Structures are given as structure tokens and as C-alpha cells.
Amino acid sequence: MSIKSLQRTTLRDQCLNALRSAITTGQLPPGHHLVETDLSNAFGVSRGTLREAMRRLEQEGLLVAGARGQLSIRYIDSKEVLDIYRVRTSLETLAARLICDQPEREAHIARLAAQAEKMARLEGNLTEQIEADMGFHRLLCQLSGNEVLLKTWATLEGPIRICIMSAGLERALHNMAAERHVRIIDAMREEDGDRTAAVLANHMQEAALRLSQALHQQADEQMR
Amino acid sequence: MSIKSLQRTTLRDQCLNALRSAITTGQLPPGHHLVETDLSNAFGVSRGTLREAMRRLEQEGLLVAGARGQLSIRYIDSKEVLDIYRVRTSLETLAARLICDQPEREAHIARLAAQAEKMARLEGNLTEQIEADMGFHRLLCQLSGNEVLLKTWATLEGPIRICIMSAGLERALHNMAAERHVRIIDAMREEDGDRTAAVLANHMQEAALRLSQALHQQADEQMR
DNA sequence: CTCCTGTTAGTTGTTGACAGTTCACAATGC
DNA sequence: GCATTGTGAACTGTCAACAACTAACAGGAG
Numbered sequence: 001m002s003i004k005s006l007q008r009t010t011l012r013d014q015c016l017n018a019l020r021s022a023i024t025t026g027q028l029p030p031g032h033h034l035v036e037t038d039l040s041n042a043f044g045v046s047r048g049t050l051r052e053a054m055r056r057l058e059q060e061g062l063l064v065a066g067a068r069g070q071l072s073i074r075y076i077d078s079k080e081v082l083d084i085y086r087v088r089t090s091l092e093t094l095a096a097r098l099i100c101d102q103p104e105r106e107a108h109i110a111r112l113a114a115q116a117e118k119m120a121r122l123e124g125n126l127t128e129q130i131e132a133d134m135g136f137h138r139l140l141c142q143l144s145g146n147e148v149l150l151k152t153w154a155t156l157e158g159p160i161r162i163c164i165m166s167a168g169l170e171r172a173l174h175n176m177a178a179e180r181h182v183r184i185i186d187a188m189r190e191e192d193g194d195r196t197a198a199v200l201a202n203h204m205q206e207a208a209l210r211l212s213q214a215l216h217q218q219a220d221e222q223m224r
Numbered sequence: 225m226s227i228k229s230l231q232r233t234t235l236r237d238q239c240l241n242a243l244r245s246a247i248t249t250g251q252l253p254p255g256h257h258l259v260e261t262d263l264s265n266a267f268g269v270s271r272g273t274l275r276e277a278m279r280r281l282e283q284e285g286l287l288v289a290g291a292r293g294q295l296s297i298r299y300i301d302s303k304e305v306l307d308i309y310r311v312r313t314s315l316e317t318l319a320a321r322l323i324c325d326q327p328e329r330e331a332h333i334a335r336l337a338a339q340a341e342k343m344a345r346l347e348g349n350l351t352e353q354i355e356a357d358m359g360f361h362r363l364l365c366q367l368s369g370n371e372v373l374l375k376t377w378a379t380l381e382g383p384i385r386i387c388i389m390s391a392g393l394e395r396a397l398h399n400m401a402a403e404r405h406v407r408i409i410d411a412m413r414e415e416d417g418d419r420t421a422a423v424l425a426n427h428m429q430e431a432a433l434r435l436s437q438a439l440h441q442q443a444d445e446q447m448r
Numbered sequence: 449c450t451c452c453t454g455t456t457a458g459t460t461g462t463t464g465a466c467a468g469t470t471c472a473c474a475a476t477g478c
Numbered sequence: 479g480c481a482t483t484g485t486g487a488a489c490t491g492t493c494a495a496c497a498a499c500t501a502a503c504a505g506g507a508g
Contacts, residue, residue, distance in 0.1 A: 008469095010293070010491070036460065046493040047460090048272045052279050059283050061375075068500065069234075069460055083372040086318065094314045148307040148380070151285075155379055156372070232499095234461070260490070270463045271490090292470065293490055 011045050015053035024161040030075040060158045078216040085208030093197040095144035108143040120178035126169045133176040167214035235269050239277035248385040254299040284382045302440040309432030315377050317421040319368035332367040344402035350393045357400040391438035
């Protein structure tokens with residue numbers, strides 16, 4: 001017998017996920033104006049239900065409220081990318097240090113290595129590769145054993161995905177060569193927290209610069 | 225003439241603020257069950273309006289959803305306090321470093337010093353002193369110039385306040401002696417990022433341990 | 449032509465009501 | 479007595495409708 005307690009999913013959560021993925025995949029571009037009535041019709045739910053989902057996305061930093069409460073999709077500029085990545089770096093280096101201090105160190109590093117391999121195997125598939133990259137960094141935070149850290153990192157995930165989308169997937173992909181991640185893992189194996197932090201910080205800064213530059217160029221082109 | 229554009233405040237935001245302060249001041253204790261219908265009656269607003277405010281508090285980490293979506297006030301245990309403070313330390317040390325790298329360094333440090341003085345003047349007034357302490361640390365993040373950092377720190381503020389409330393104000397107060405903050409400022413003046421980070425981390429860890437211990441004792445007493 | 453004023457369509461804020469689910473407790477059959 | 483089955487109260491999920499506000503446009507007075 002295999003009668004499992006079946007999952008109950010609220011319409012609110014479905015809206016939330018649908019909207020979130022629509023935004024993070026670029027279906028709905030930054031700056032786009034979201035009209036409650038239109039969206040609720042499109043989803044086939046009431047406005048109240050949709051509103052609760054939108055409030056959440058607002059707090060996640062995917063939406064911003066303009067004048068009179070009108071929500072639109074967040075636009076992230078080159079300065080903010082740098083800000084985001086500084087905070088992100090701080091969190092992930094903490095995670096790496098915490099992992100190094102644990103008794104299950106080896107096992108955790110192995111799991112990270114597995115994820116890095118998976119990334120290498122996906123070479124060529126853009127969206128899946130990005131997914132795997134985010135997965136790697138999320139796993140890093142997860143394995144730290146500090147749930148608050150993971151949750152905090154997650155609040156950055158939305159904006160980061162918008163960055164990647166805005167900058168263009170090809171450009172973002174340069175940051176995700178599996179080889180780069182192997183270097184991080186190697187550093188962790190050496191049990192040297194400071195060096196690991198340095199490698200990770202370096203990795204992050206390069207990524208941030210590349211993304212920031214891409215957004216900057218776009219802004220310039222926009223001007224003309 | 226002094227006709228200023230008058231502020232428009234939605235009922236949702238009023239609910240939000242009222243509820244948040246009710247929780248962070250301990251009027252509503254951790255574990256307490258929030259019933260939508262009761263609360264909406266108490267505030268004199270409809271459930272829909274209230275729900276949007278509650279969803280937000282949920283994401284801020286002040287409320288948790290139990291079975292069947294029932295929201296109750298978050299209970300924070302001694303382990304989580306340590307987790308929170310590790311992340312908090314990471315963010316605040318980053319802030320301190322960023323401030324030290326800025327050209328307006330001196331001016332910013334002066335503002336921090338002013339806030340620390342204010343704290344010293346409030347000696348004796350429990351709640352205001354806590355407010356001043358939170359203000360000091362928020363200012364630190366603010367002056368970093370990294371808005372993402374500030375916003376991220378803010379997501380920890382709610383849970384931190386619950387900790388302080390749960391552990392008891394007197395106990396928390398030990399962490400807030402103005403003299404301790406002066407030491408941080410002195411380190412910043414020396415323009416030594418690493419030393420500043422160390423002092424700050426030290427300050428945080430002591431605070432975390434004290435709070436964690438208090439919560440731990442309470443849990444023990446509960447058992448009996 | 450310009451300025452001002454209704455007027456209307458579009459959008460969010462807010463509400464009250466209905467439906468579905470769960471828990472506690474009484475009633476029933478063995 | 480004990481397990482099982484109604485039964486009702488308590489809550490949350492969801493919805494449709496109303497109210498308030500805004501911006502844009504059309505039309506008339508000067």
C-alpha cells in the first residue's frame with residue numbers, strides 16, 4: 001500500500017510560484033506593470049488571493065510599489081548588483097567557514113562536489129545550468145546547518161535571478177564554469193577557512209563585476 | 225504658507241505596524257495564537273486587509289504558520305539565537321568595513337558616536353535604551369551605503385526583538401552598555417578593518433551567549 | 449488659444465459573505 | 479466500557495462587489 005498524505009496546496013501558493021517563476025525566467029520583464037485585475041483574471045483567482053501572493057513577492061524584492069500602490073517588476077541597476085554580491089559573499093563565506101568547522105565536513109564537501117559535477121554535465125543547457133549553479137550555492141548555505149543563514153540567503157535569490165536575467169544568460173554563464181566551483185571545493189578540503197573565504201570572495205567579485213558591467217552597458221545603450 | 229502634501233496611510237500598513245509593535249513589545253507573547261476574525265474585529269478592519277499584514281509579518285519571521293495555516297507568534301529557541309547572531313555579526317562586520325573604506329569615514333563615525341552617547345544618556349529607561357541600541361546597529365548598516373545590506377539586516381530585526389523580549393529586558397540590557405559600543409567606535413577610528421571586525425564579533429558573541437543562555441534556562445524551567 | 453472644470457475609465461483599497469476543513473464532544477451500537 | 483459515528487462550533491480559504499482615488503480627456507468660458 002502506498003497511501004501517502006496528499007499535499008494540499010493553496011491557490012495563494014500556486015499564484016506565488018507561478019508569478020515568481022514568470023518573473024525569474026524573464027517572461028515578465030523588469031519594469032513591467034502588474035495590474036491586479038488582469039492578473040487575477042489570467043490566473044482565474046480572486047484579487048484578494050492574488051494580492052497576498054503579490055505582497056510576498058514585494059517583500060522578496062521582485063516587485064516594487066510605485067505611486068498609489070501599483071506594483072511593477074523590479075529593475076536592478078549595476079550599483080545594486082555590486083551591493084547584492086557583497087552581502088551574498090559575506091553570507092556564503094560564513095557558510096563555508098561553518099561547514100569547515102563541522103565533524104561531517106567531509107560528507108558535506110562530497111555533496112558539494114557532486115553538485116559541481118552535475119553542473120559540468122549540464123554544459124550546453126543554459127537554464128538548467130543556471131539552476132544547478134544556484135543549487136550549488138544554496139546547498140552551501142544549507143549544509144552550514146544555520147537555518148537563519150539559509151533563509152537570509154534566500155531573500156537575495158530573487159534579485160539575483162533578475163540580475164542574471166537582465167544581464168543575459170550567456171554572459172552570466174561565464175561565471176558558472178564548473179571548474180571555478182571545483183577550486184572552491186579544493187580550498188575547503190585544505191581545511192583553511194581563510195583561504196576558502198578568499199577563493200569564494202574572488203569568485204563572487206568576478207561574477208558581480210561581469211554582471212554589473214553588462215547592466216551598465218545596457219543602461220548606456222538605453223540612453224541613446 | 226505651509227501646505228504640505230499630507231501622508232496617506234493604508235489600513236494595511238497601520239495594522240502591520242500595530243501588530244508588529246504589539247509583538248516586539250511582548251504584548252502578544254510567543255506561542256500566542258492569532259485568530260484572524262478576532263484580530264480584524266479588534267482592529268476594526270476586514271479580514272482581507274488584516275491578512276495582507278499578517279502575511280508580511282510571517283515573512284519577517286515574527287509569525288509562523290502552523291497546521292491549516294493558523295498563524296502564531298514565533299518562538300525562538302537558544303540554538304536559533306546563536307544562528308541569528310552569527311549572521312548578524314557577518315552583516316555588521318561587513319558594514320563596518322565598508323564604512324572604513326569610505327571618504328566620509330570621519331563623519332559617519334561621528335554619527336555613530338553620537339548615537340552611542342544617546343544610549344548612555346538613556347541609562348535607566350529600559351525600552352528606550354533597547355530602541356537606541358537597535359538604532360545604533362541599524363545606523364551602522366545604513367551608513368555602509370549598501371541598501372541591500374540594510375534591508376537584509378532588517379529581516380533579522382524582528383526575530384532579534386523577540387529574542388530580547390523572551391530573554392527578558394534586564395538580561396538583554398547587559399549587552400548594551402554604552403561603553404561597549406564606544407570600543408567598537410574606537411576600533412573604527414584606528415582605521416583597522418580587521419580589528420574592528422574582531423571587536424564587533426566579540427561584542428556580538430557575548431550578547432548571543434547571554435541571550436541564548438537565558439532562553440536555555442527558561443526552557444529548563446518549563447520542563448519541570 | 450489658453451485655462452479651467454466636469455466627466456469617465458482604469459486601478460487599487462476595503463469589505464462582508466460563503467464554502468470547506470478540522471477539532472472537540474456527544475450519541476450510538478456492540 | 480470502548481470504539482465508531484454523527485454533529486456543531488471555530489477558523490481559514492476564497493470570492494465578488496463596492497468605494498475611493500487618479501489620470502487623462504473633452505468641452506466650454508474668457
